Amino acid sequence: MKILVTGGAGFIGSNVVDAYIAAGHEVVVVDHAGCKTENVHPKAKLYLVDIRSAELEHVFAIERPDIVNHHAAQKSVPRSVEDPKLDADINILGLLNLLENSVRHDVQKVIFVSSGGALAGDAAVIPTPENIEPVMISPYAISKYVSEKYLYFYFVTHGIRYTSLRYANVYGPRQVPEGESGVIPIFMNNLLQRRESTLFAYPDMPKGTTRDYVYVEDVAHANVLALTGGDNQILNIGSGIELYIEDIYHQMEDVVDIHIPLKHASERVGDVRRSVLDCRLAREVLGWEPRVDLKEGLRRTYEYYQVHAF
Ligand SMILES: NC(=O)c1ccc[n+]([C@@H]2O[C@H](COP(=O)([O-])OP(=O)(O)OC[C@H]3O[C@@H](n4cnc5c(N)ncnc54)[C@H](O)[C@@H]3O)[C@@H](O)[C@H]2O)c1
Numbered sequence: 299m300k301i302l303v304t305g306g307a308g309f310i311g312s313n314v315v316d317a318y319i320a321a322g323h324e325v326v327v328v329d330h331a332g333c334k335t336e337n338v339h340p341k342a343k344l345y346l347v348d349i350r351s352a353e354l355e356h357v358f359a360i361e362r363p364d365i366v367n368h369h370a371a372q373k374s375v376p377r378s379v380e381d382p383k384l385d386a387d388i389n390i391l392g393l394l395n396l397l398e399n400s401v402r403h404d405v406q407k408v409i410f411v412s413s414g415g416a417l418a419g420d421a422a423v424i425p426t427p428e429n430i431e432p433v434m435i436s437p438y439a440i441s442k443y444v445s446e447k448y449l450y451f452y453f454v455t456h457g458i459r460y461t462s463l464r465y466a467n468v469y470g471p472r473q474v475p476e477g478e479s480g481v482i483p484i485f486m487n488n489l490l491q492r493r494e495s496t497l498f499a500y501p502d503m504p505k506g507t508t509r510d511y512v513y514v515e516d517v518a519h520a521n522v523l524a525l526t527g528g529d530n531q532i533l534n535i536g537s538g539i540e541l542y543i544e545d546i547y548h549q550m551e552d553v554v555d556i557h558i559p560l561k562h563a564s565e566r567v568g569d570v571r572r573s574v575l576d577c578r579l580a581r582e583v584l585g586w587e588p589r590v591d592l593k594e595g596l597r598r599t600y601e602y603y604q605v606h607a608f
Contacts (some may be wrong), residue, residue, distance in 0.1 A: 299525060300324045302363035303342075303350050305370030306395065309473045310411070310465075310514055312337035313368060317518035326361045328354065329370065337472055339436075348414045349392035358403040365525060366400055367409040368393065373415065378438035389441035390448075397452050407459040410449055411525045412442045414464035414534045414575045425510075425540070425576035428464065428532045435568060446532060453530055461528040463520055466536025466575045470514030470595060471602035482511065485547055487608045488600065489556045497544055500571060506543030507521070507565075510536040510574040513595035516588040523584040533578070536575035536590050553596040 301318050305311035306327030316339050318325050325342040328349060329335075338344050347353045349370050371389055372378065378385035393399075393410075400408060418426040419433030434440050449460040467480070475483035488495040499506045511536060520535045544560065551557045580586045590598070 299364045300326065300361065301367055302326045302328060302357070302361060303367045303369060304328045305368070305433065305591050306342060307335055307344070308332035308369060309588075310468055310517060311367075312339070312367035312444055312468065312472055313514045313518045314474050315339050315342050317515075317522050318367075321522050326357070326363060328357055331541070334472075339608070341519075350387065352394055354395055354399055355402075358399040362403055363405060365407050365409065366396055367521060368396060369411050371411070372438070375436045376484060377446045378436050378441070382437035385441050389438070392446055393445050393448060397448065397458070400458055401452070401456045405458060407461070407525075407529070408449060409521060410445060410460060410462045412446060412462045412464040412532070412543045413439065414466050414536055415570070415573050416573070417443060417464060418570075418573060420570050420572065423576075425538055425574045426534075428534055438535045448548045450530075452525075459529045461524040461530070462532040463517075463524060463535045464532060464575070465517060466510035466512050466534070466573075468514050468517050469511055470599050471600075471606075473514070475608055480547065481509075481543060482550070482596070482599065485550055485608065486554065486603060487489055489550065489554050489558060490603065492556070492558065494558055494561050495547065496563050497547070498563050498566050498569060499544075500565045500569075503571060504562075505545065507569055507575065507603040508540045508542055508572045509546075510538065510540060510548065511592060511595075512588055513538045513590040514599075516590055519582065519589070520584060520586045523586050524557055527584045528580075531579070533580040533583060534575040534577045535580055535586070536577050537592070538577045539592075540572065540574035541592070549592060550596050552594065583594045
């Protein structure tokens with residue numbers, strides 16, 4: 299199959315590109331100028347094009363992909379709160395540009411990346427399944443949710459099949475320690491630099507909040523399975539395991555064999571207390587299950603960062 303991957307130079311997208319190429323597919327990457335071209339697999343064809351631009355049409359006309367896999371996004375929750383228009387511009391109008399081109403150029407299916415964590419918020423049901431009424435407290439969550447509604451519209455109106463993969467917290471090689479996106483690269487970078495890390499905790503949850511961490515190679519595998527399965531479904535992709543941030547830190551200390559006590563601070567405004575996804579539907583529909591546990595995933599991530607600087 300020929301697959302167009304947007305955001306294919308980013309952390310998760312580039313790992314998905316590697317998995318598609320390993321599975322024998324032809325891959326075209328669309329990412330914008332200034333992206334990390336070094337992440338892009340040498341066998342993939344790279345177009346430096348913004349997903350919002352009119353130029354995108356040329357890529358579709360030349361390449362005529364069978365499948366679009368959409369990883370490009372404005373992915374920062376705080377940034378979406380500061381600038382909801384920018385978030386909607388990239389995440390909603392960018393998606394619509396892709397979908398319009400998909401209609402014009404006979405794309406069969408769109409694999410979209412949503413966010414289980416952002417949509418579940420502090421959900422009443424834990425682990426949280428796909429069919430909860432989403433609690434959306436950020437424009438980022440709203441844009442991911444609205445995108446899923448557009449996918450449905452393009453399916454019923456134009457027959458383009460879709461799968462929306464709602465990721466938990468993804469970690470692994472090529473993730474960068476920036477913003478709120480990853481406590482794992484932030485902690486690992488601090489440990490390797492022999493610096494103290496801060497644990498933000500509610501007074502009644504001294505070990506910090508809880509999260510569901512899934513290894514990027516497992517996420518990439520879900521994207522491979524979604525090429526042929528999970529049509530017109532929304533599927534959670536996580537470990538299904540709820541872990542305290544402090545426990546993750548201690549596992550990481552053991553893996554890198556550097557031990558530095560955590561500094562404790564009060565919770566940050568809006569921090570979701572507990573977050574873990576119910577991923578049984580992905581197992582049922584795609585036959586997908588995470589294969590790399592946290593210890594092994596941290597070990598592989600550490601191995602990567604011993605060779606590649608942050
Ligand atoms: N990292 C996580 O834990 C997580 C969790 C849930 C969902 N997601 C989603 O997964 C996707 C990938 O996230 P990531 O963590 O790999 O982020 P990333 O920043 O590493 O990758 C995003 C890529 O998209 C590109 N991009 C951004 N705006 C673009 C535009 N207008 N035109 C073309 N390219 C553009 C960037 O250059 C980058 O290469 C996003 O949709 C994000 O919302 C990530």
